[in-house]
Each structure stands twice: as C-alpha cells, then as structure tokens.
Amino acid sequence: MALKVNDNGIDRNMTDEEQALFVESKNNYKVEKQSEAQVVADRQALKEATLAKLGLTADEVAALLS
Amino acid sequence: MALPVTFVAGDVLEAAQLNSNFTYLDGKNAGLVCVKAETAFTGSTTVNVDSVFSATYTNYLVMATFTGTTGDDLSLRLRVGGVDNSTASSYVRQGTQTNGSTLSGFRANSAQTKFGSFNTSGTSFAMFQFCNPFSATTTNIYGNFAEPGSVSTIDSQYTLHNVASSFDGFSLLCLATGNVTGSYTVYGYSKTV
Numbered sequence: 001m002a003l004k005v006n007d008n009g010i011d012r013n014m015t016d017e018e019q020a021l022f023v024e025s026k027n028n029y030k031v032e033k034q035s036e037a038q039v040v041a042d043r044q045a046l047k048e049a050t051l052a053k054l055g056l057t058a059d060e061v062a063a064l065l066s
Numbered sequence: 067m068a069l070p071v072t073f074v075a076g077d078v079l080e081a082a083q084l085n086s087n088f089t090y091l092d093g094k095n096a097g098l099v100c101v102k103a104e105t106a107f108t109g110s111t112t113v114n115v116d117s118v119f120s121a122t123y124t125n126y127l128v129m130a131t132f133t134g135t136t137g138d139d140l141s142l143r144l145r146v147g148g149v150d151n152s153t154a155s156s157y158v159r160q161g162t163q164t165n166g167s168t169l170s171g172f173r174a175n176s177a178q179t180k181f182g183s184f185n186t187s188g189t190s191f192a193m194f195q196f197c198n199p200f201s202a203t204t205t206n207i208y209g210n211f212a213e214p215g216s217v218s219t220i221d222s223q224y225t226l227h228n229v230a231s232s233f234d235g236f237s238l239l240c241l242a243t244g245n246v247t248g249s250y251t252v253y254g255y256s257k258t259v
Contacts, residue, residue: 004245006107007114014112022112022239025152025177029141029241032176040170 095256098127102252109135109245115252116148116235119200123254126196128209132248134184134240141241142181142194144205144233152177153229161223172223179207179225181238184246188214202232 002013003022014022051058069090071083102118119126132140143150143157155175162171182192194209205227213219240246 003111004109005112005114006110008102008116009105009107011108011110018112025239026241028177032174033242036172036174 095258097256098253099123099256100251101126101254102250104249104251106249108247110247111240111245113238113246113250114145114148114235115237115250116145118236118252119196119234121200124198124201124257125255126199127193127253127255128196128236128250129191129193129253130182130238130248130250131189131191132182132184132246133189134186134244134246136244137185138183138240138242138244138246139180140182140184140190140192140246141178141239142207143178143237143239144199144227144229145235145237146231146233150237151227151229151231151233156227156229158226158228159223160225161221163219163221165219166217178239178241179227180211180221180223182211183213183219183221185213185215187216189248190214196236199233199236203230204228205233 003019004011005014005018006012047058051061054061056064070087073079073083101120101123102115105115107113143152145151154177157176157179158173159176159179160171160173162169164170181194182190184190190211190213192209192211194207197206197208199205207225207227208223210220210222212221238246238250
C-alpha cells in the first residue's frame with residue numbers, strides 16, 4: 001500500500017522513488033534510535049553501579065545534591 | 067503633524083488628518099504575519115511544507131497540533147525546491163525533557179531533528195522558531211513540544227542545522243511507525259516597524 005504524503009495541504013500517494021527514500025530514512029532512524037537508547041541504558045547501568053558502590057539510594061543522593 | 071492624530075469630542079475632522087491616520091495605520095506591520103494559513107493533514111507519513119521561508123522575513127514561528135495512529139515521533143527536516151536536506155549528523159539537537167517528574171537531558175547528531183511525539187490518547191502541540199532558514203547560513207531552530215497523556219512528555223530543545231544553505235520550507239516525517247493527523251500554521255516575524 002502506498003504511503004501518504006501531504007504536499008502543502010494536498011494529500012497524495014508517495015511515488016515509488018519517494019517511498020524508497022522514506023524507507024531508507026526509516027531504517028537509518030531506527031539505527032539512530034537504538035544507538036540513543038543504548039546510551040541511555042549504559043548511563044542508567046553506570047548510575048546503578050555507582051550507587052551500589054556508594055551504598056546509597058537514589059533518593060539519598062538527590063537529598064545530598066539538593 | 068504628529069501621527070496618529072488624536073481627536074477629542076467637538077473637534078472638526080479634516081480630510082487631511084483623517085487620511086494621514088489611515089496612511090499611518092496602513093503602513094503598520096503586525097508583529098507576526100501569517101505566511102501559511104492553517105493547513106490540515108490526515109493519515110500522512112510525510113507532511114511537506116514548501117515556499118514558506120523567503121527573504122521577506124528572517125525569523126519564523128511554526129505552530130502545530132497532531133495526533134497519530136500509534137505512539138511515535140515526528141521528525142523535522144529543512145528542505146528547498148521540494149527536496150529534504152538529510153545530510154548525516156547535520157541536525158545537532160540538544161535539550162531537556164520531562165516525563166512526569168523525571169528530568170533528563172539529551173544531545174544527538176542526526177539526519178533530522180525532532181519536532182514532536184504523539185500518541186492516540188491526546189493531541190500533541192509543538193511550537194518552533196526558525197532563525198535565518200532562508201539565508202545561506204546555518205539555521206537555528208528552537209522550540210518546545212508537549213505530548214499529553216496520563217504522564218505527559220514536555221520537551222524543550224535547540225537544533226543547530228549546520229548546513230550553510232538556503233531553505234524555503236520543511237518536512238515532518240513519521241520515521242518510526244504509523245501516521246499522523248493534524249494541522250500547522252507558519253508565521254513570519256516582522257522586522258520593520
């Protein structure tokens with residue numbers, strides 16, 4: 001099924017060329033999102049490991065920094 | 067004659083004074099000028115907005131509301147002559163996001179920036195300012211969006227588009243999944259009094 005594009009207020013189906021470019025963009029975007037999610041997950045893991053080393057809870061650290 | 071001419075009760079109105087006041091008002095520029103009337107889109111995976119940036123204004127405001135078939139992001143790219151600019155890592159995005167009471171920061175270099183996010187339970191809202199998009203220099207894009215929900219997401223972000231080219235429009239893309247329904251309006255900031 002053709003994807004829909006809105007050109008300045010007018011709906012139409014994407015051309016094959018547009019659809020191919022769009023799919024390529026989607027695939028690149030998926031890779032970027034996964035990479036961003038990994039950065040967040042790594043940061044969270046580091047945070048938890050650091051808290052464990054310190055023997056403090058996140059609330060206790062927040063109280064120290066407030 | 068000081069303009070505008072102010073009349074008080076009992077004054078005789080002279081044609082020249084009246085005409086001067088009309089001329090004075092006619093020459094006034096509104097602070098914000100609508101350059102693209104509110105435009106609707108329905109079930110779209112891509113929304114192209116062309117020929118809205120020009121030499122007439124330096125800075126622009128884009129306001130949009132939207133909802134979608136599923137939870138997704140809405141990406142933004144600048145475009146010119148009907149072609150998106152998707153240069154890798156050219157959209158340098160940085161900002162903060164609150165999701166409920168959780169605050170986080172982000173920075174990313176991408177082939178697009180983020181215009182908003184949406185879900186099926188409410189209408190998202192975005193307002194972005196574009197500084198110098200038509201000039202053949204880098205473009206600054208600064209704005210906010212809100213995605214309502216049982217826990218709302220509010221995002222404040224700045225994007226430097228580091229391609230020193232002139233752009234006359236932008237596109238909104240559903241690059242994750244689903245499609246989007248909503249509307250947008252584009253305004254130019256007047257630069258003369």
